[in-house]
Amino acid sequence: MSIDSSDERSGDHQGRSGAPPGLPAHDPTHPVESAVISRLSGNWHRRAAVKRQEPDLDDLFEPDRPDCPDSLLPFRDHPTYLALDDGTKARLRAWGWIAFNKNIQDIEQRVVNPGFALMAADAFETGLGESMTVAVTQAMVDEQYHTLMHLNASAVTRRRRGWAMPDRALPLGHKARRHEERLAAAATPALRRLDQLAYTTVAEISINAYLDLVADDDAVQPINRATADLHNRDEYCHSSIAAEIAKAAYAHLTPEHRRFFLASLADGMEAFAANDYTTWHRIVELTGVPGGRWMLQDVAASAARKRLLQDFGGLHRLCREMDVLDELPFDWSTVSVG
Numbered sequence: 001m002s003i004d005s006s007d008e009r010s011g012d013h014q015g016r017s018g019a020p021p022g023l024p025a026h027d028p029t030h031p032v033e034s035a036v037i038s039r040l041s042g043n044w045h046r047r048a049a050v051k052r053q054e055p056d057l058d059d060l061f062e063p064d065r066p067d068c069p070d071s072l073l074p075f076r077d078h079p080t081y082l083a084l085d086d087g088t089k090a091r092l093r094a095w096g097w098i099a100f101n102k103n104i105q106d107i108e109q110r111v112v113n114p115g116f117a118l119m120a121a122d123a124f125e126t127g128l129g130e131s132m133t134v135a136v137t138q139a140m141v142d143e144q145y146h147t148l149m150h151l152n153a154s155a156v157t158r159r160r161r162g163w164a165m166p167d168r169a170l171p172l173g174h175k176a177r178r179h180e181e182r183l184a185a186a187a188t189p190a191l192r193r194l195d196q197l198a199y200t201t202v203a204e205i206s207i208n209a210y211l212d213l214v215a216d217d218d219a220v221q222p223i224n225r226a227t228a229d230l231h232n233r234d235e236y237c238h239s240s241i242a243a244e245i246a247k248a249a250y251a252h253l254t255p256e257h258r259r260f261f262l263a264s265l266a267d268g269m270e271a272f273a274a275n276d277y278t279t280w281h282r283i284v285e286l287t288g289v290p291g292g293r294w295m296l297q298d299v300a301a302s303a304a305r306k307r308l309l310q311d312f313g314g315l316h317r318l319c320r321e322m323d324v325l326d327e328l329p330f331d332w333s334t335v336s337v338g
Contacts, residue, residue: 032226061160067097069217080295095283101150103173110176115200124249153227174276198264204242209311266330273307
């Protein structure tokens, strides 16, 4: 996909759904998707091409559905979790969804948009010109919508479940936290910019696989699936933008900076693949799970539980196109690259 594809995509949004440019593409005949978009844009339904009253997002909540898939729970088959009563399991799944949304918000605001801001300013001297600036700026607008969409989804869960579950009770997500650690450790502004580029590249190319964990699960709350799916559609374009900029920037780096960038890319991949045990420790503490701390220590000790994300096909393609598969300090045999 070319760098200026976001202009075409924005026009497609307008044509398909009657929504203003920037809103995620959606099906106006799908009640859940339409309700998510309506809540996202406030009075969108009064401006839409199809002028009809949209159902309220809260009314579409199905209380008997789990809020997040079991795949997000690193302890899903641990005896301690299996022995819990249904109410406690439901609370953990609800918290899992809140944490999923907060993690995405942390990534968008702490990792991606600062990285896009550098790209828009051509801090990496890619030579891609005005079309790149327009595409990246449009992507930054998209990311604000995504943040709001996930905030709305968490708010619905809190209202309908009747549980407070505030974002502020949770720590900064592992991916954004690791990113900030690298920025703080970088010796020069140039290296900090390369860390920003690497982590933004990983985020934008791997976010689809992360969102798929919810979007592809038919059993979970329809609002939550729709939120992940709508977000996912924009990210297919964003991943192409990020990949093109990474390739163009890498071509202009010195050998030393190339090695640093690849090390940061690999570090970002490990961070984005990992289960966030710091957040889960806080959740089991807030939920009062008997033996919860021991349960998490037990599953964290298993090499099979260290990674939540296994699909690295997009990043593998990028590294193959950059001809750095053998130089990247990452063990590809531990993930799926198909």
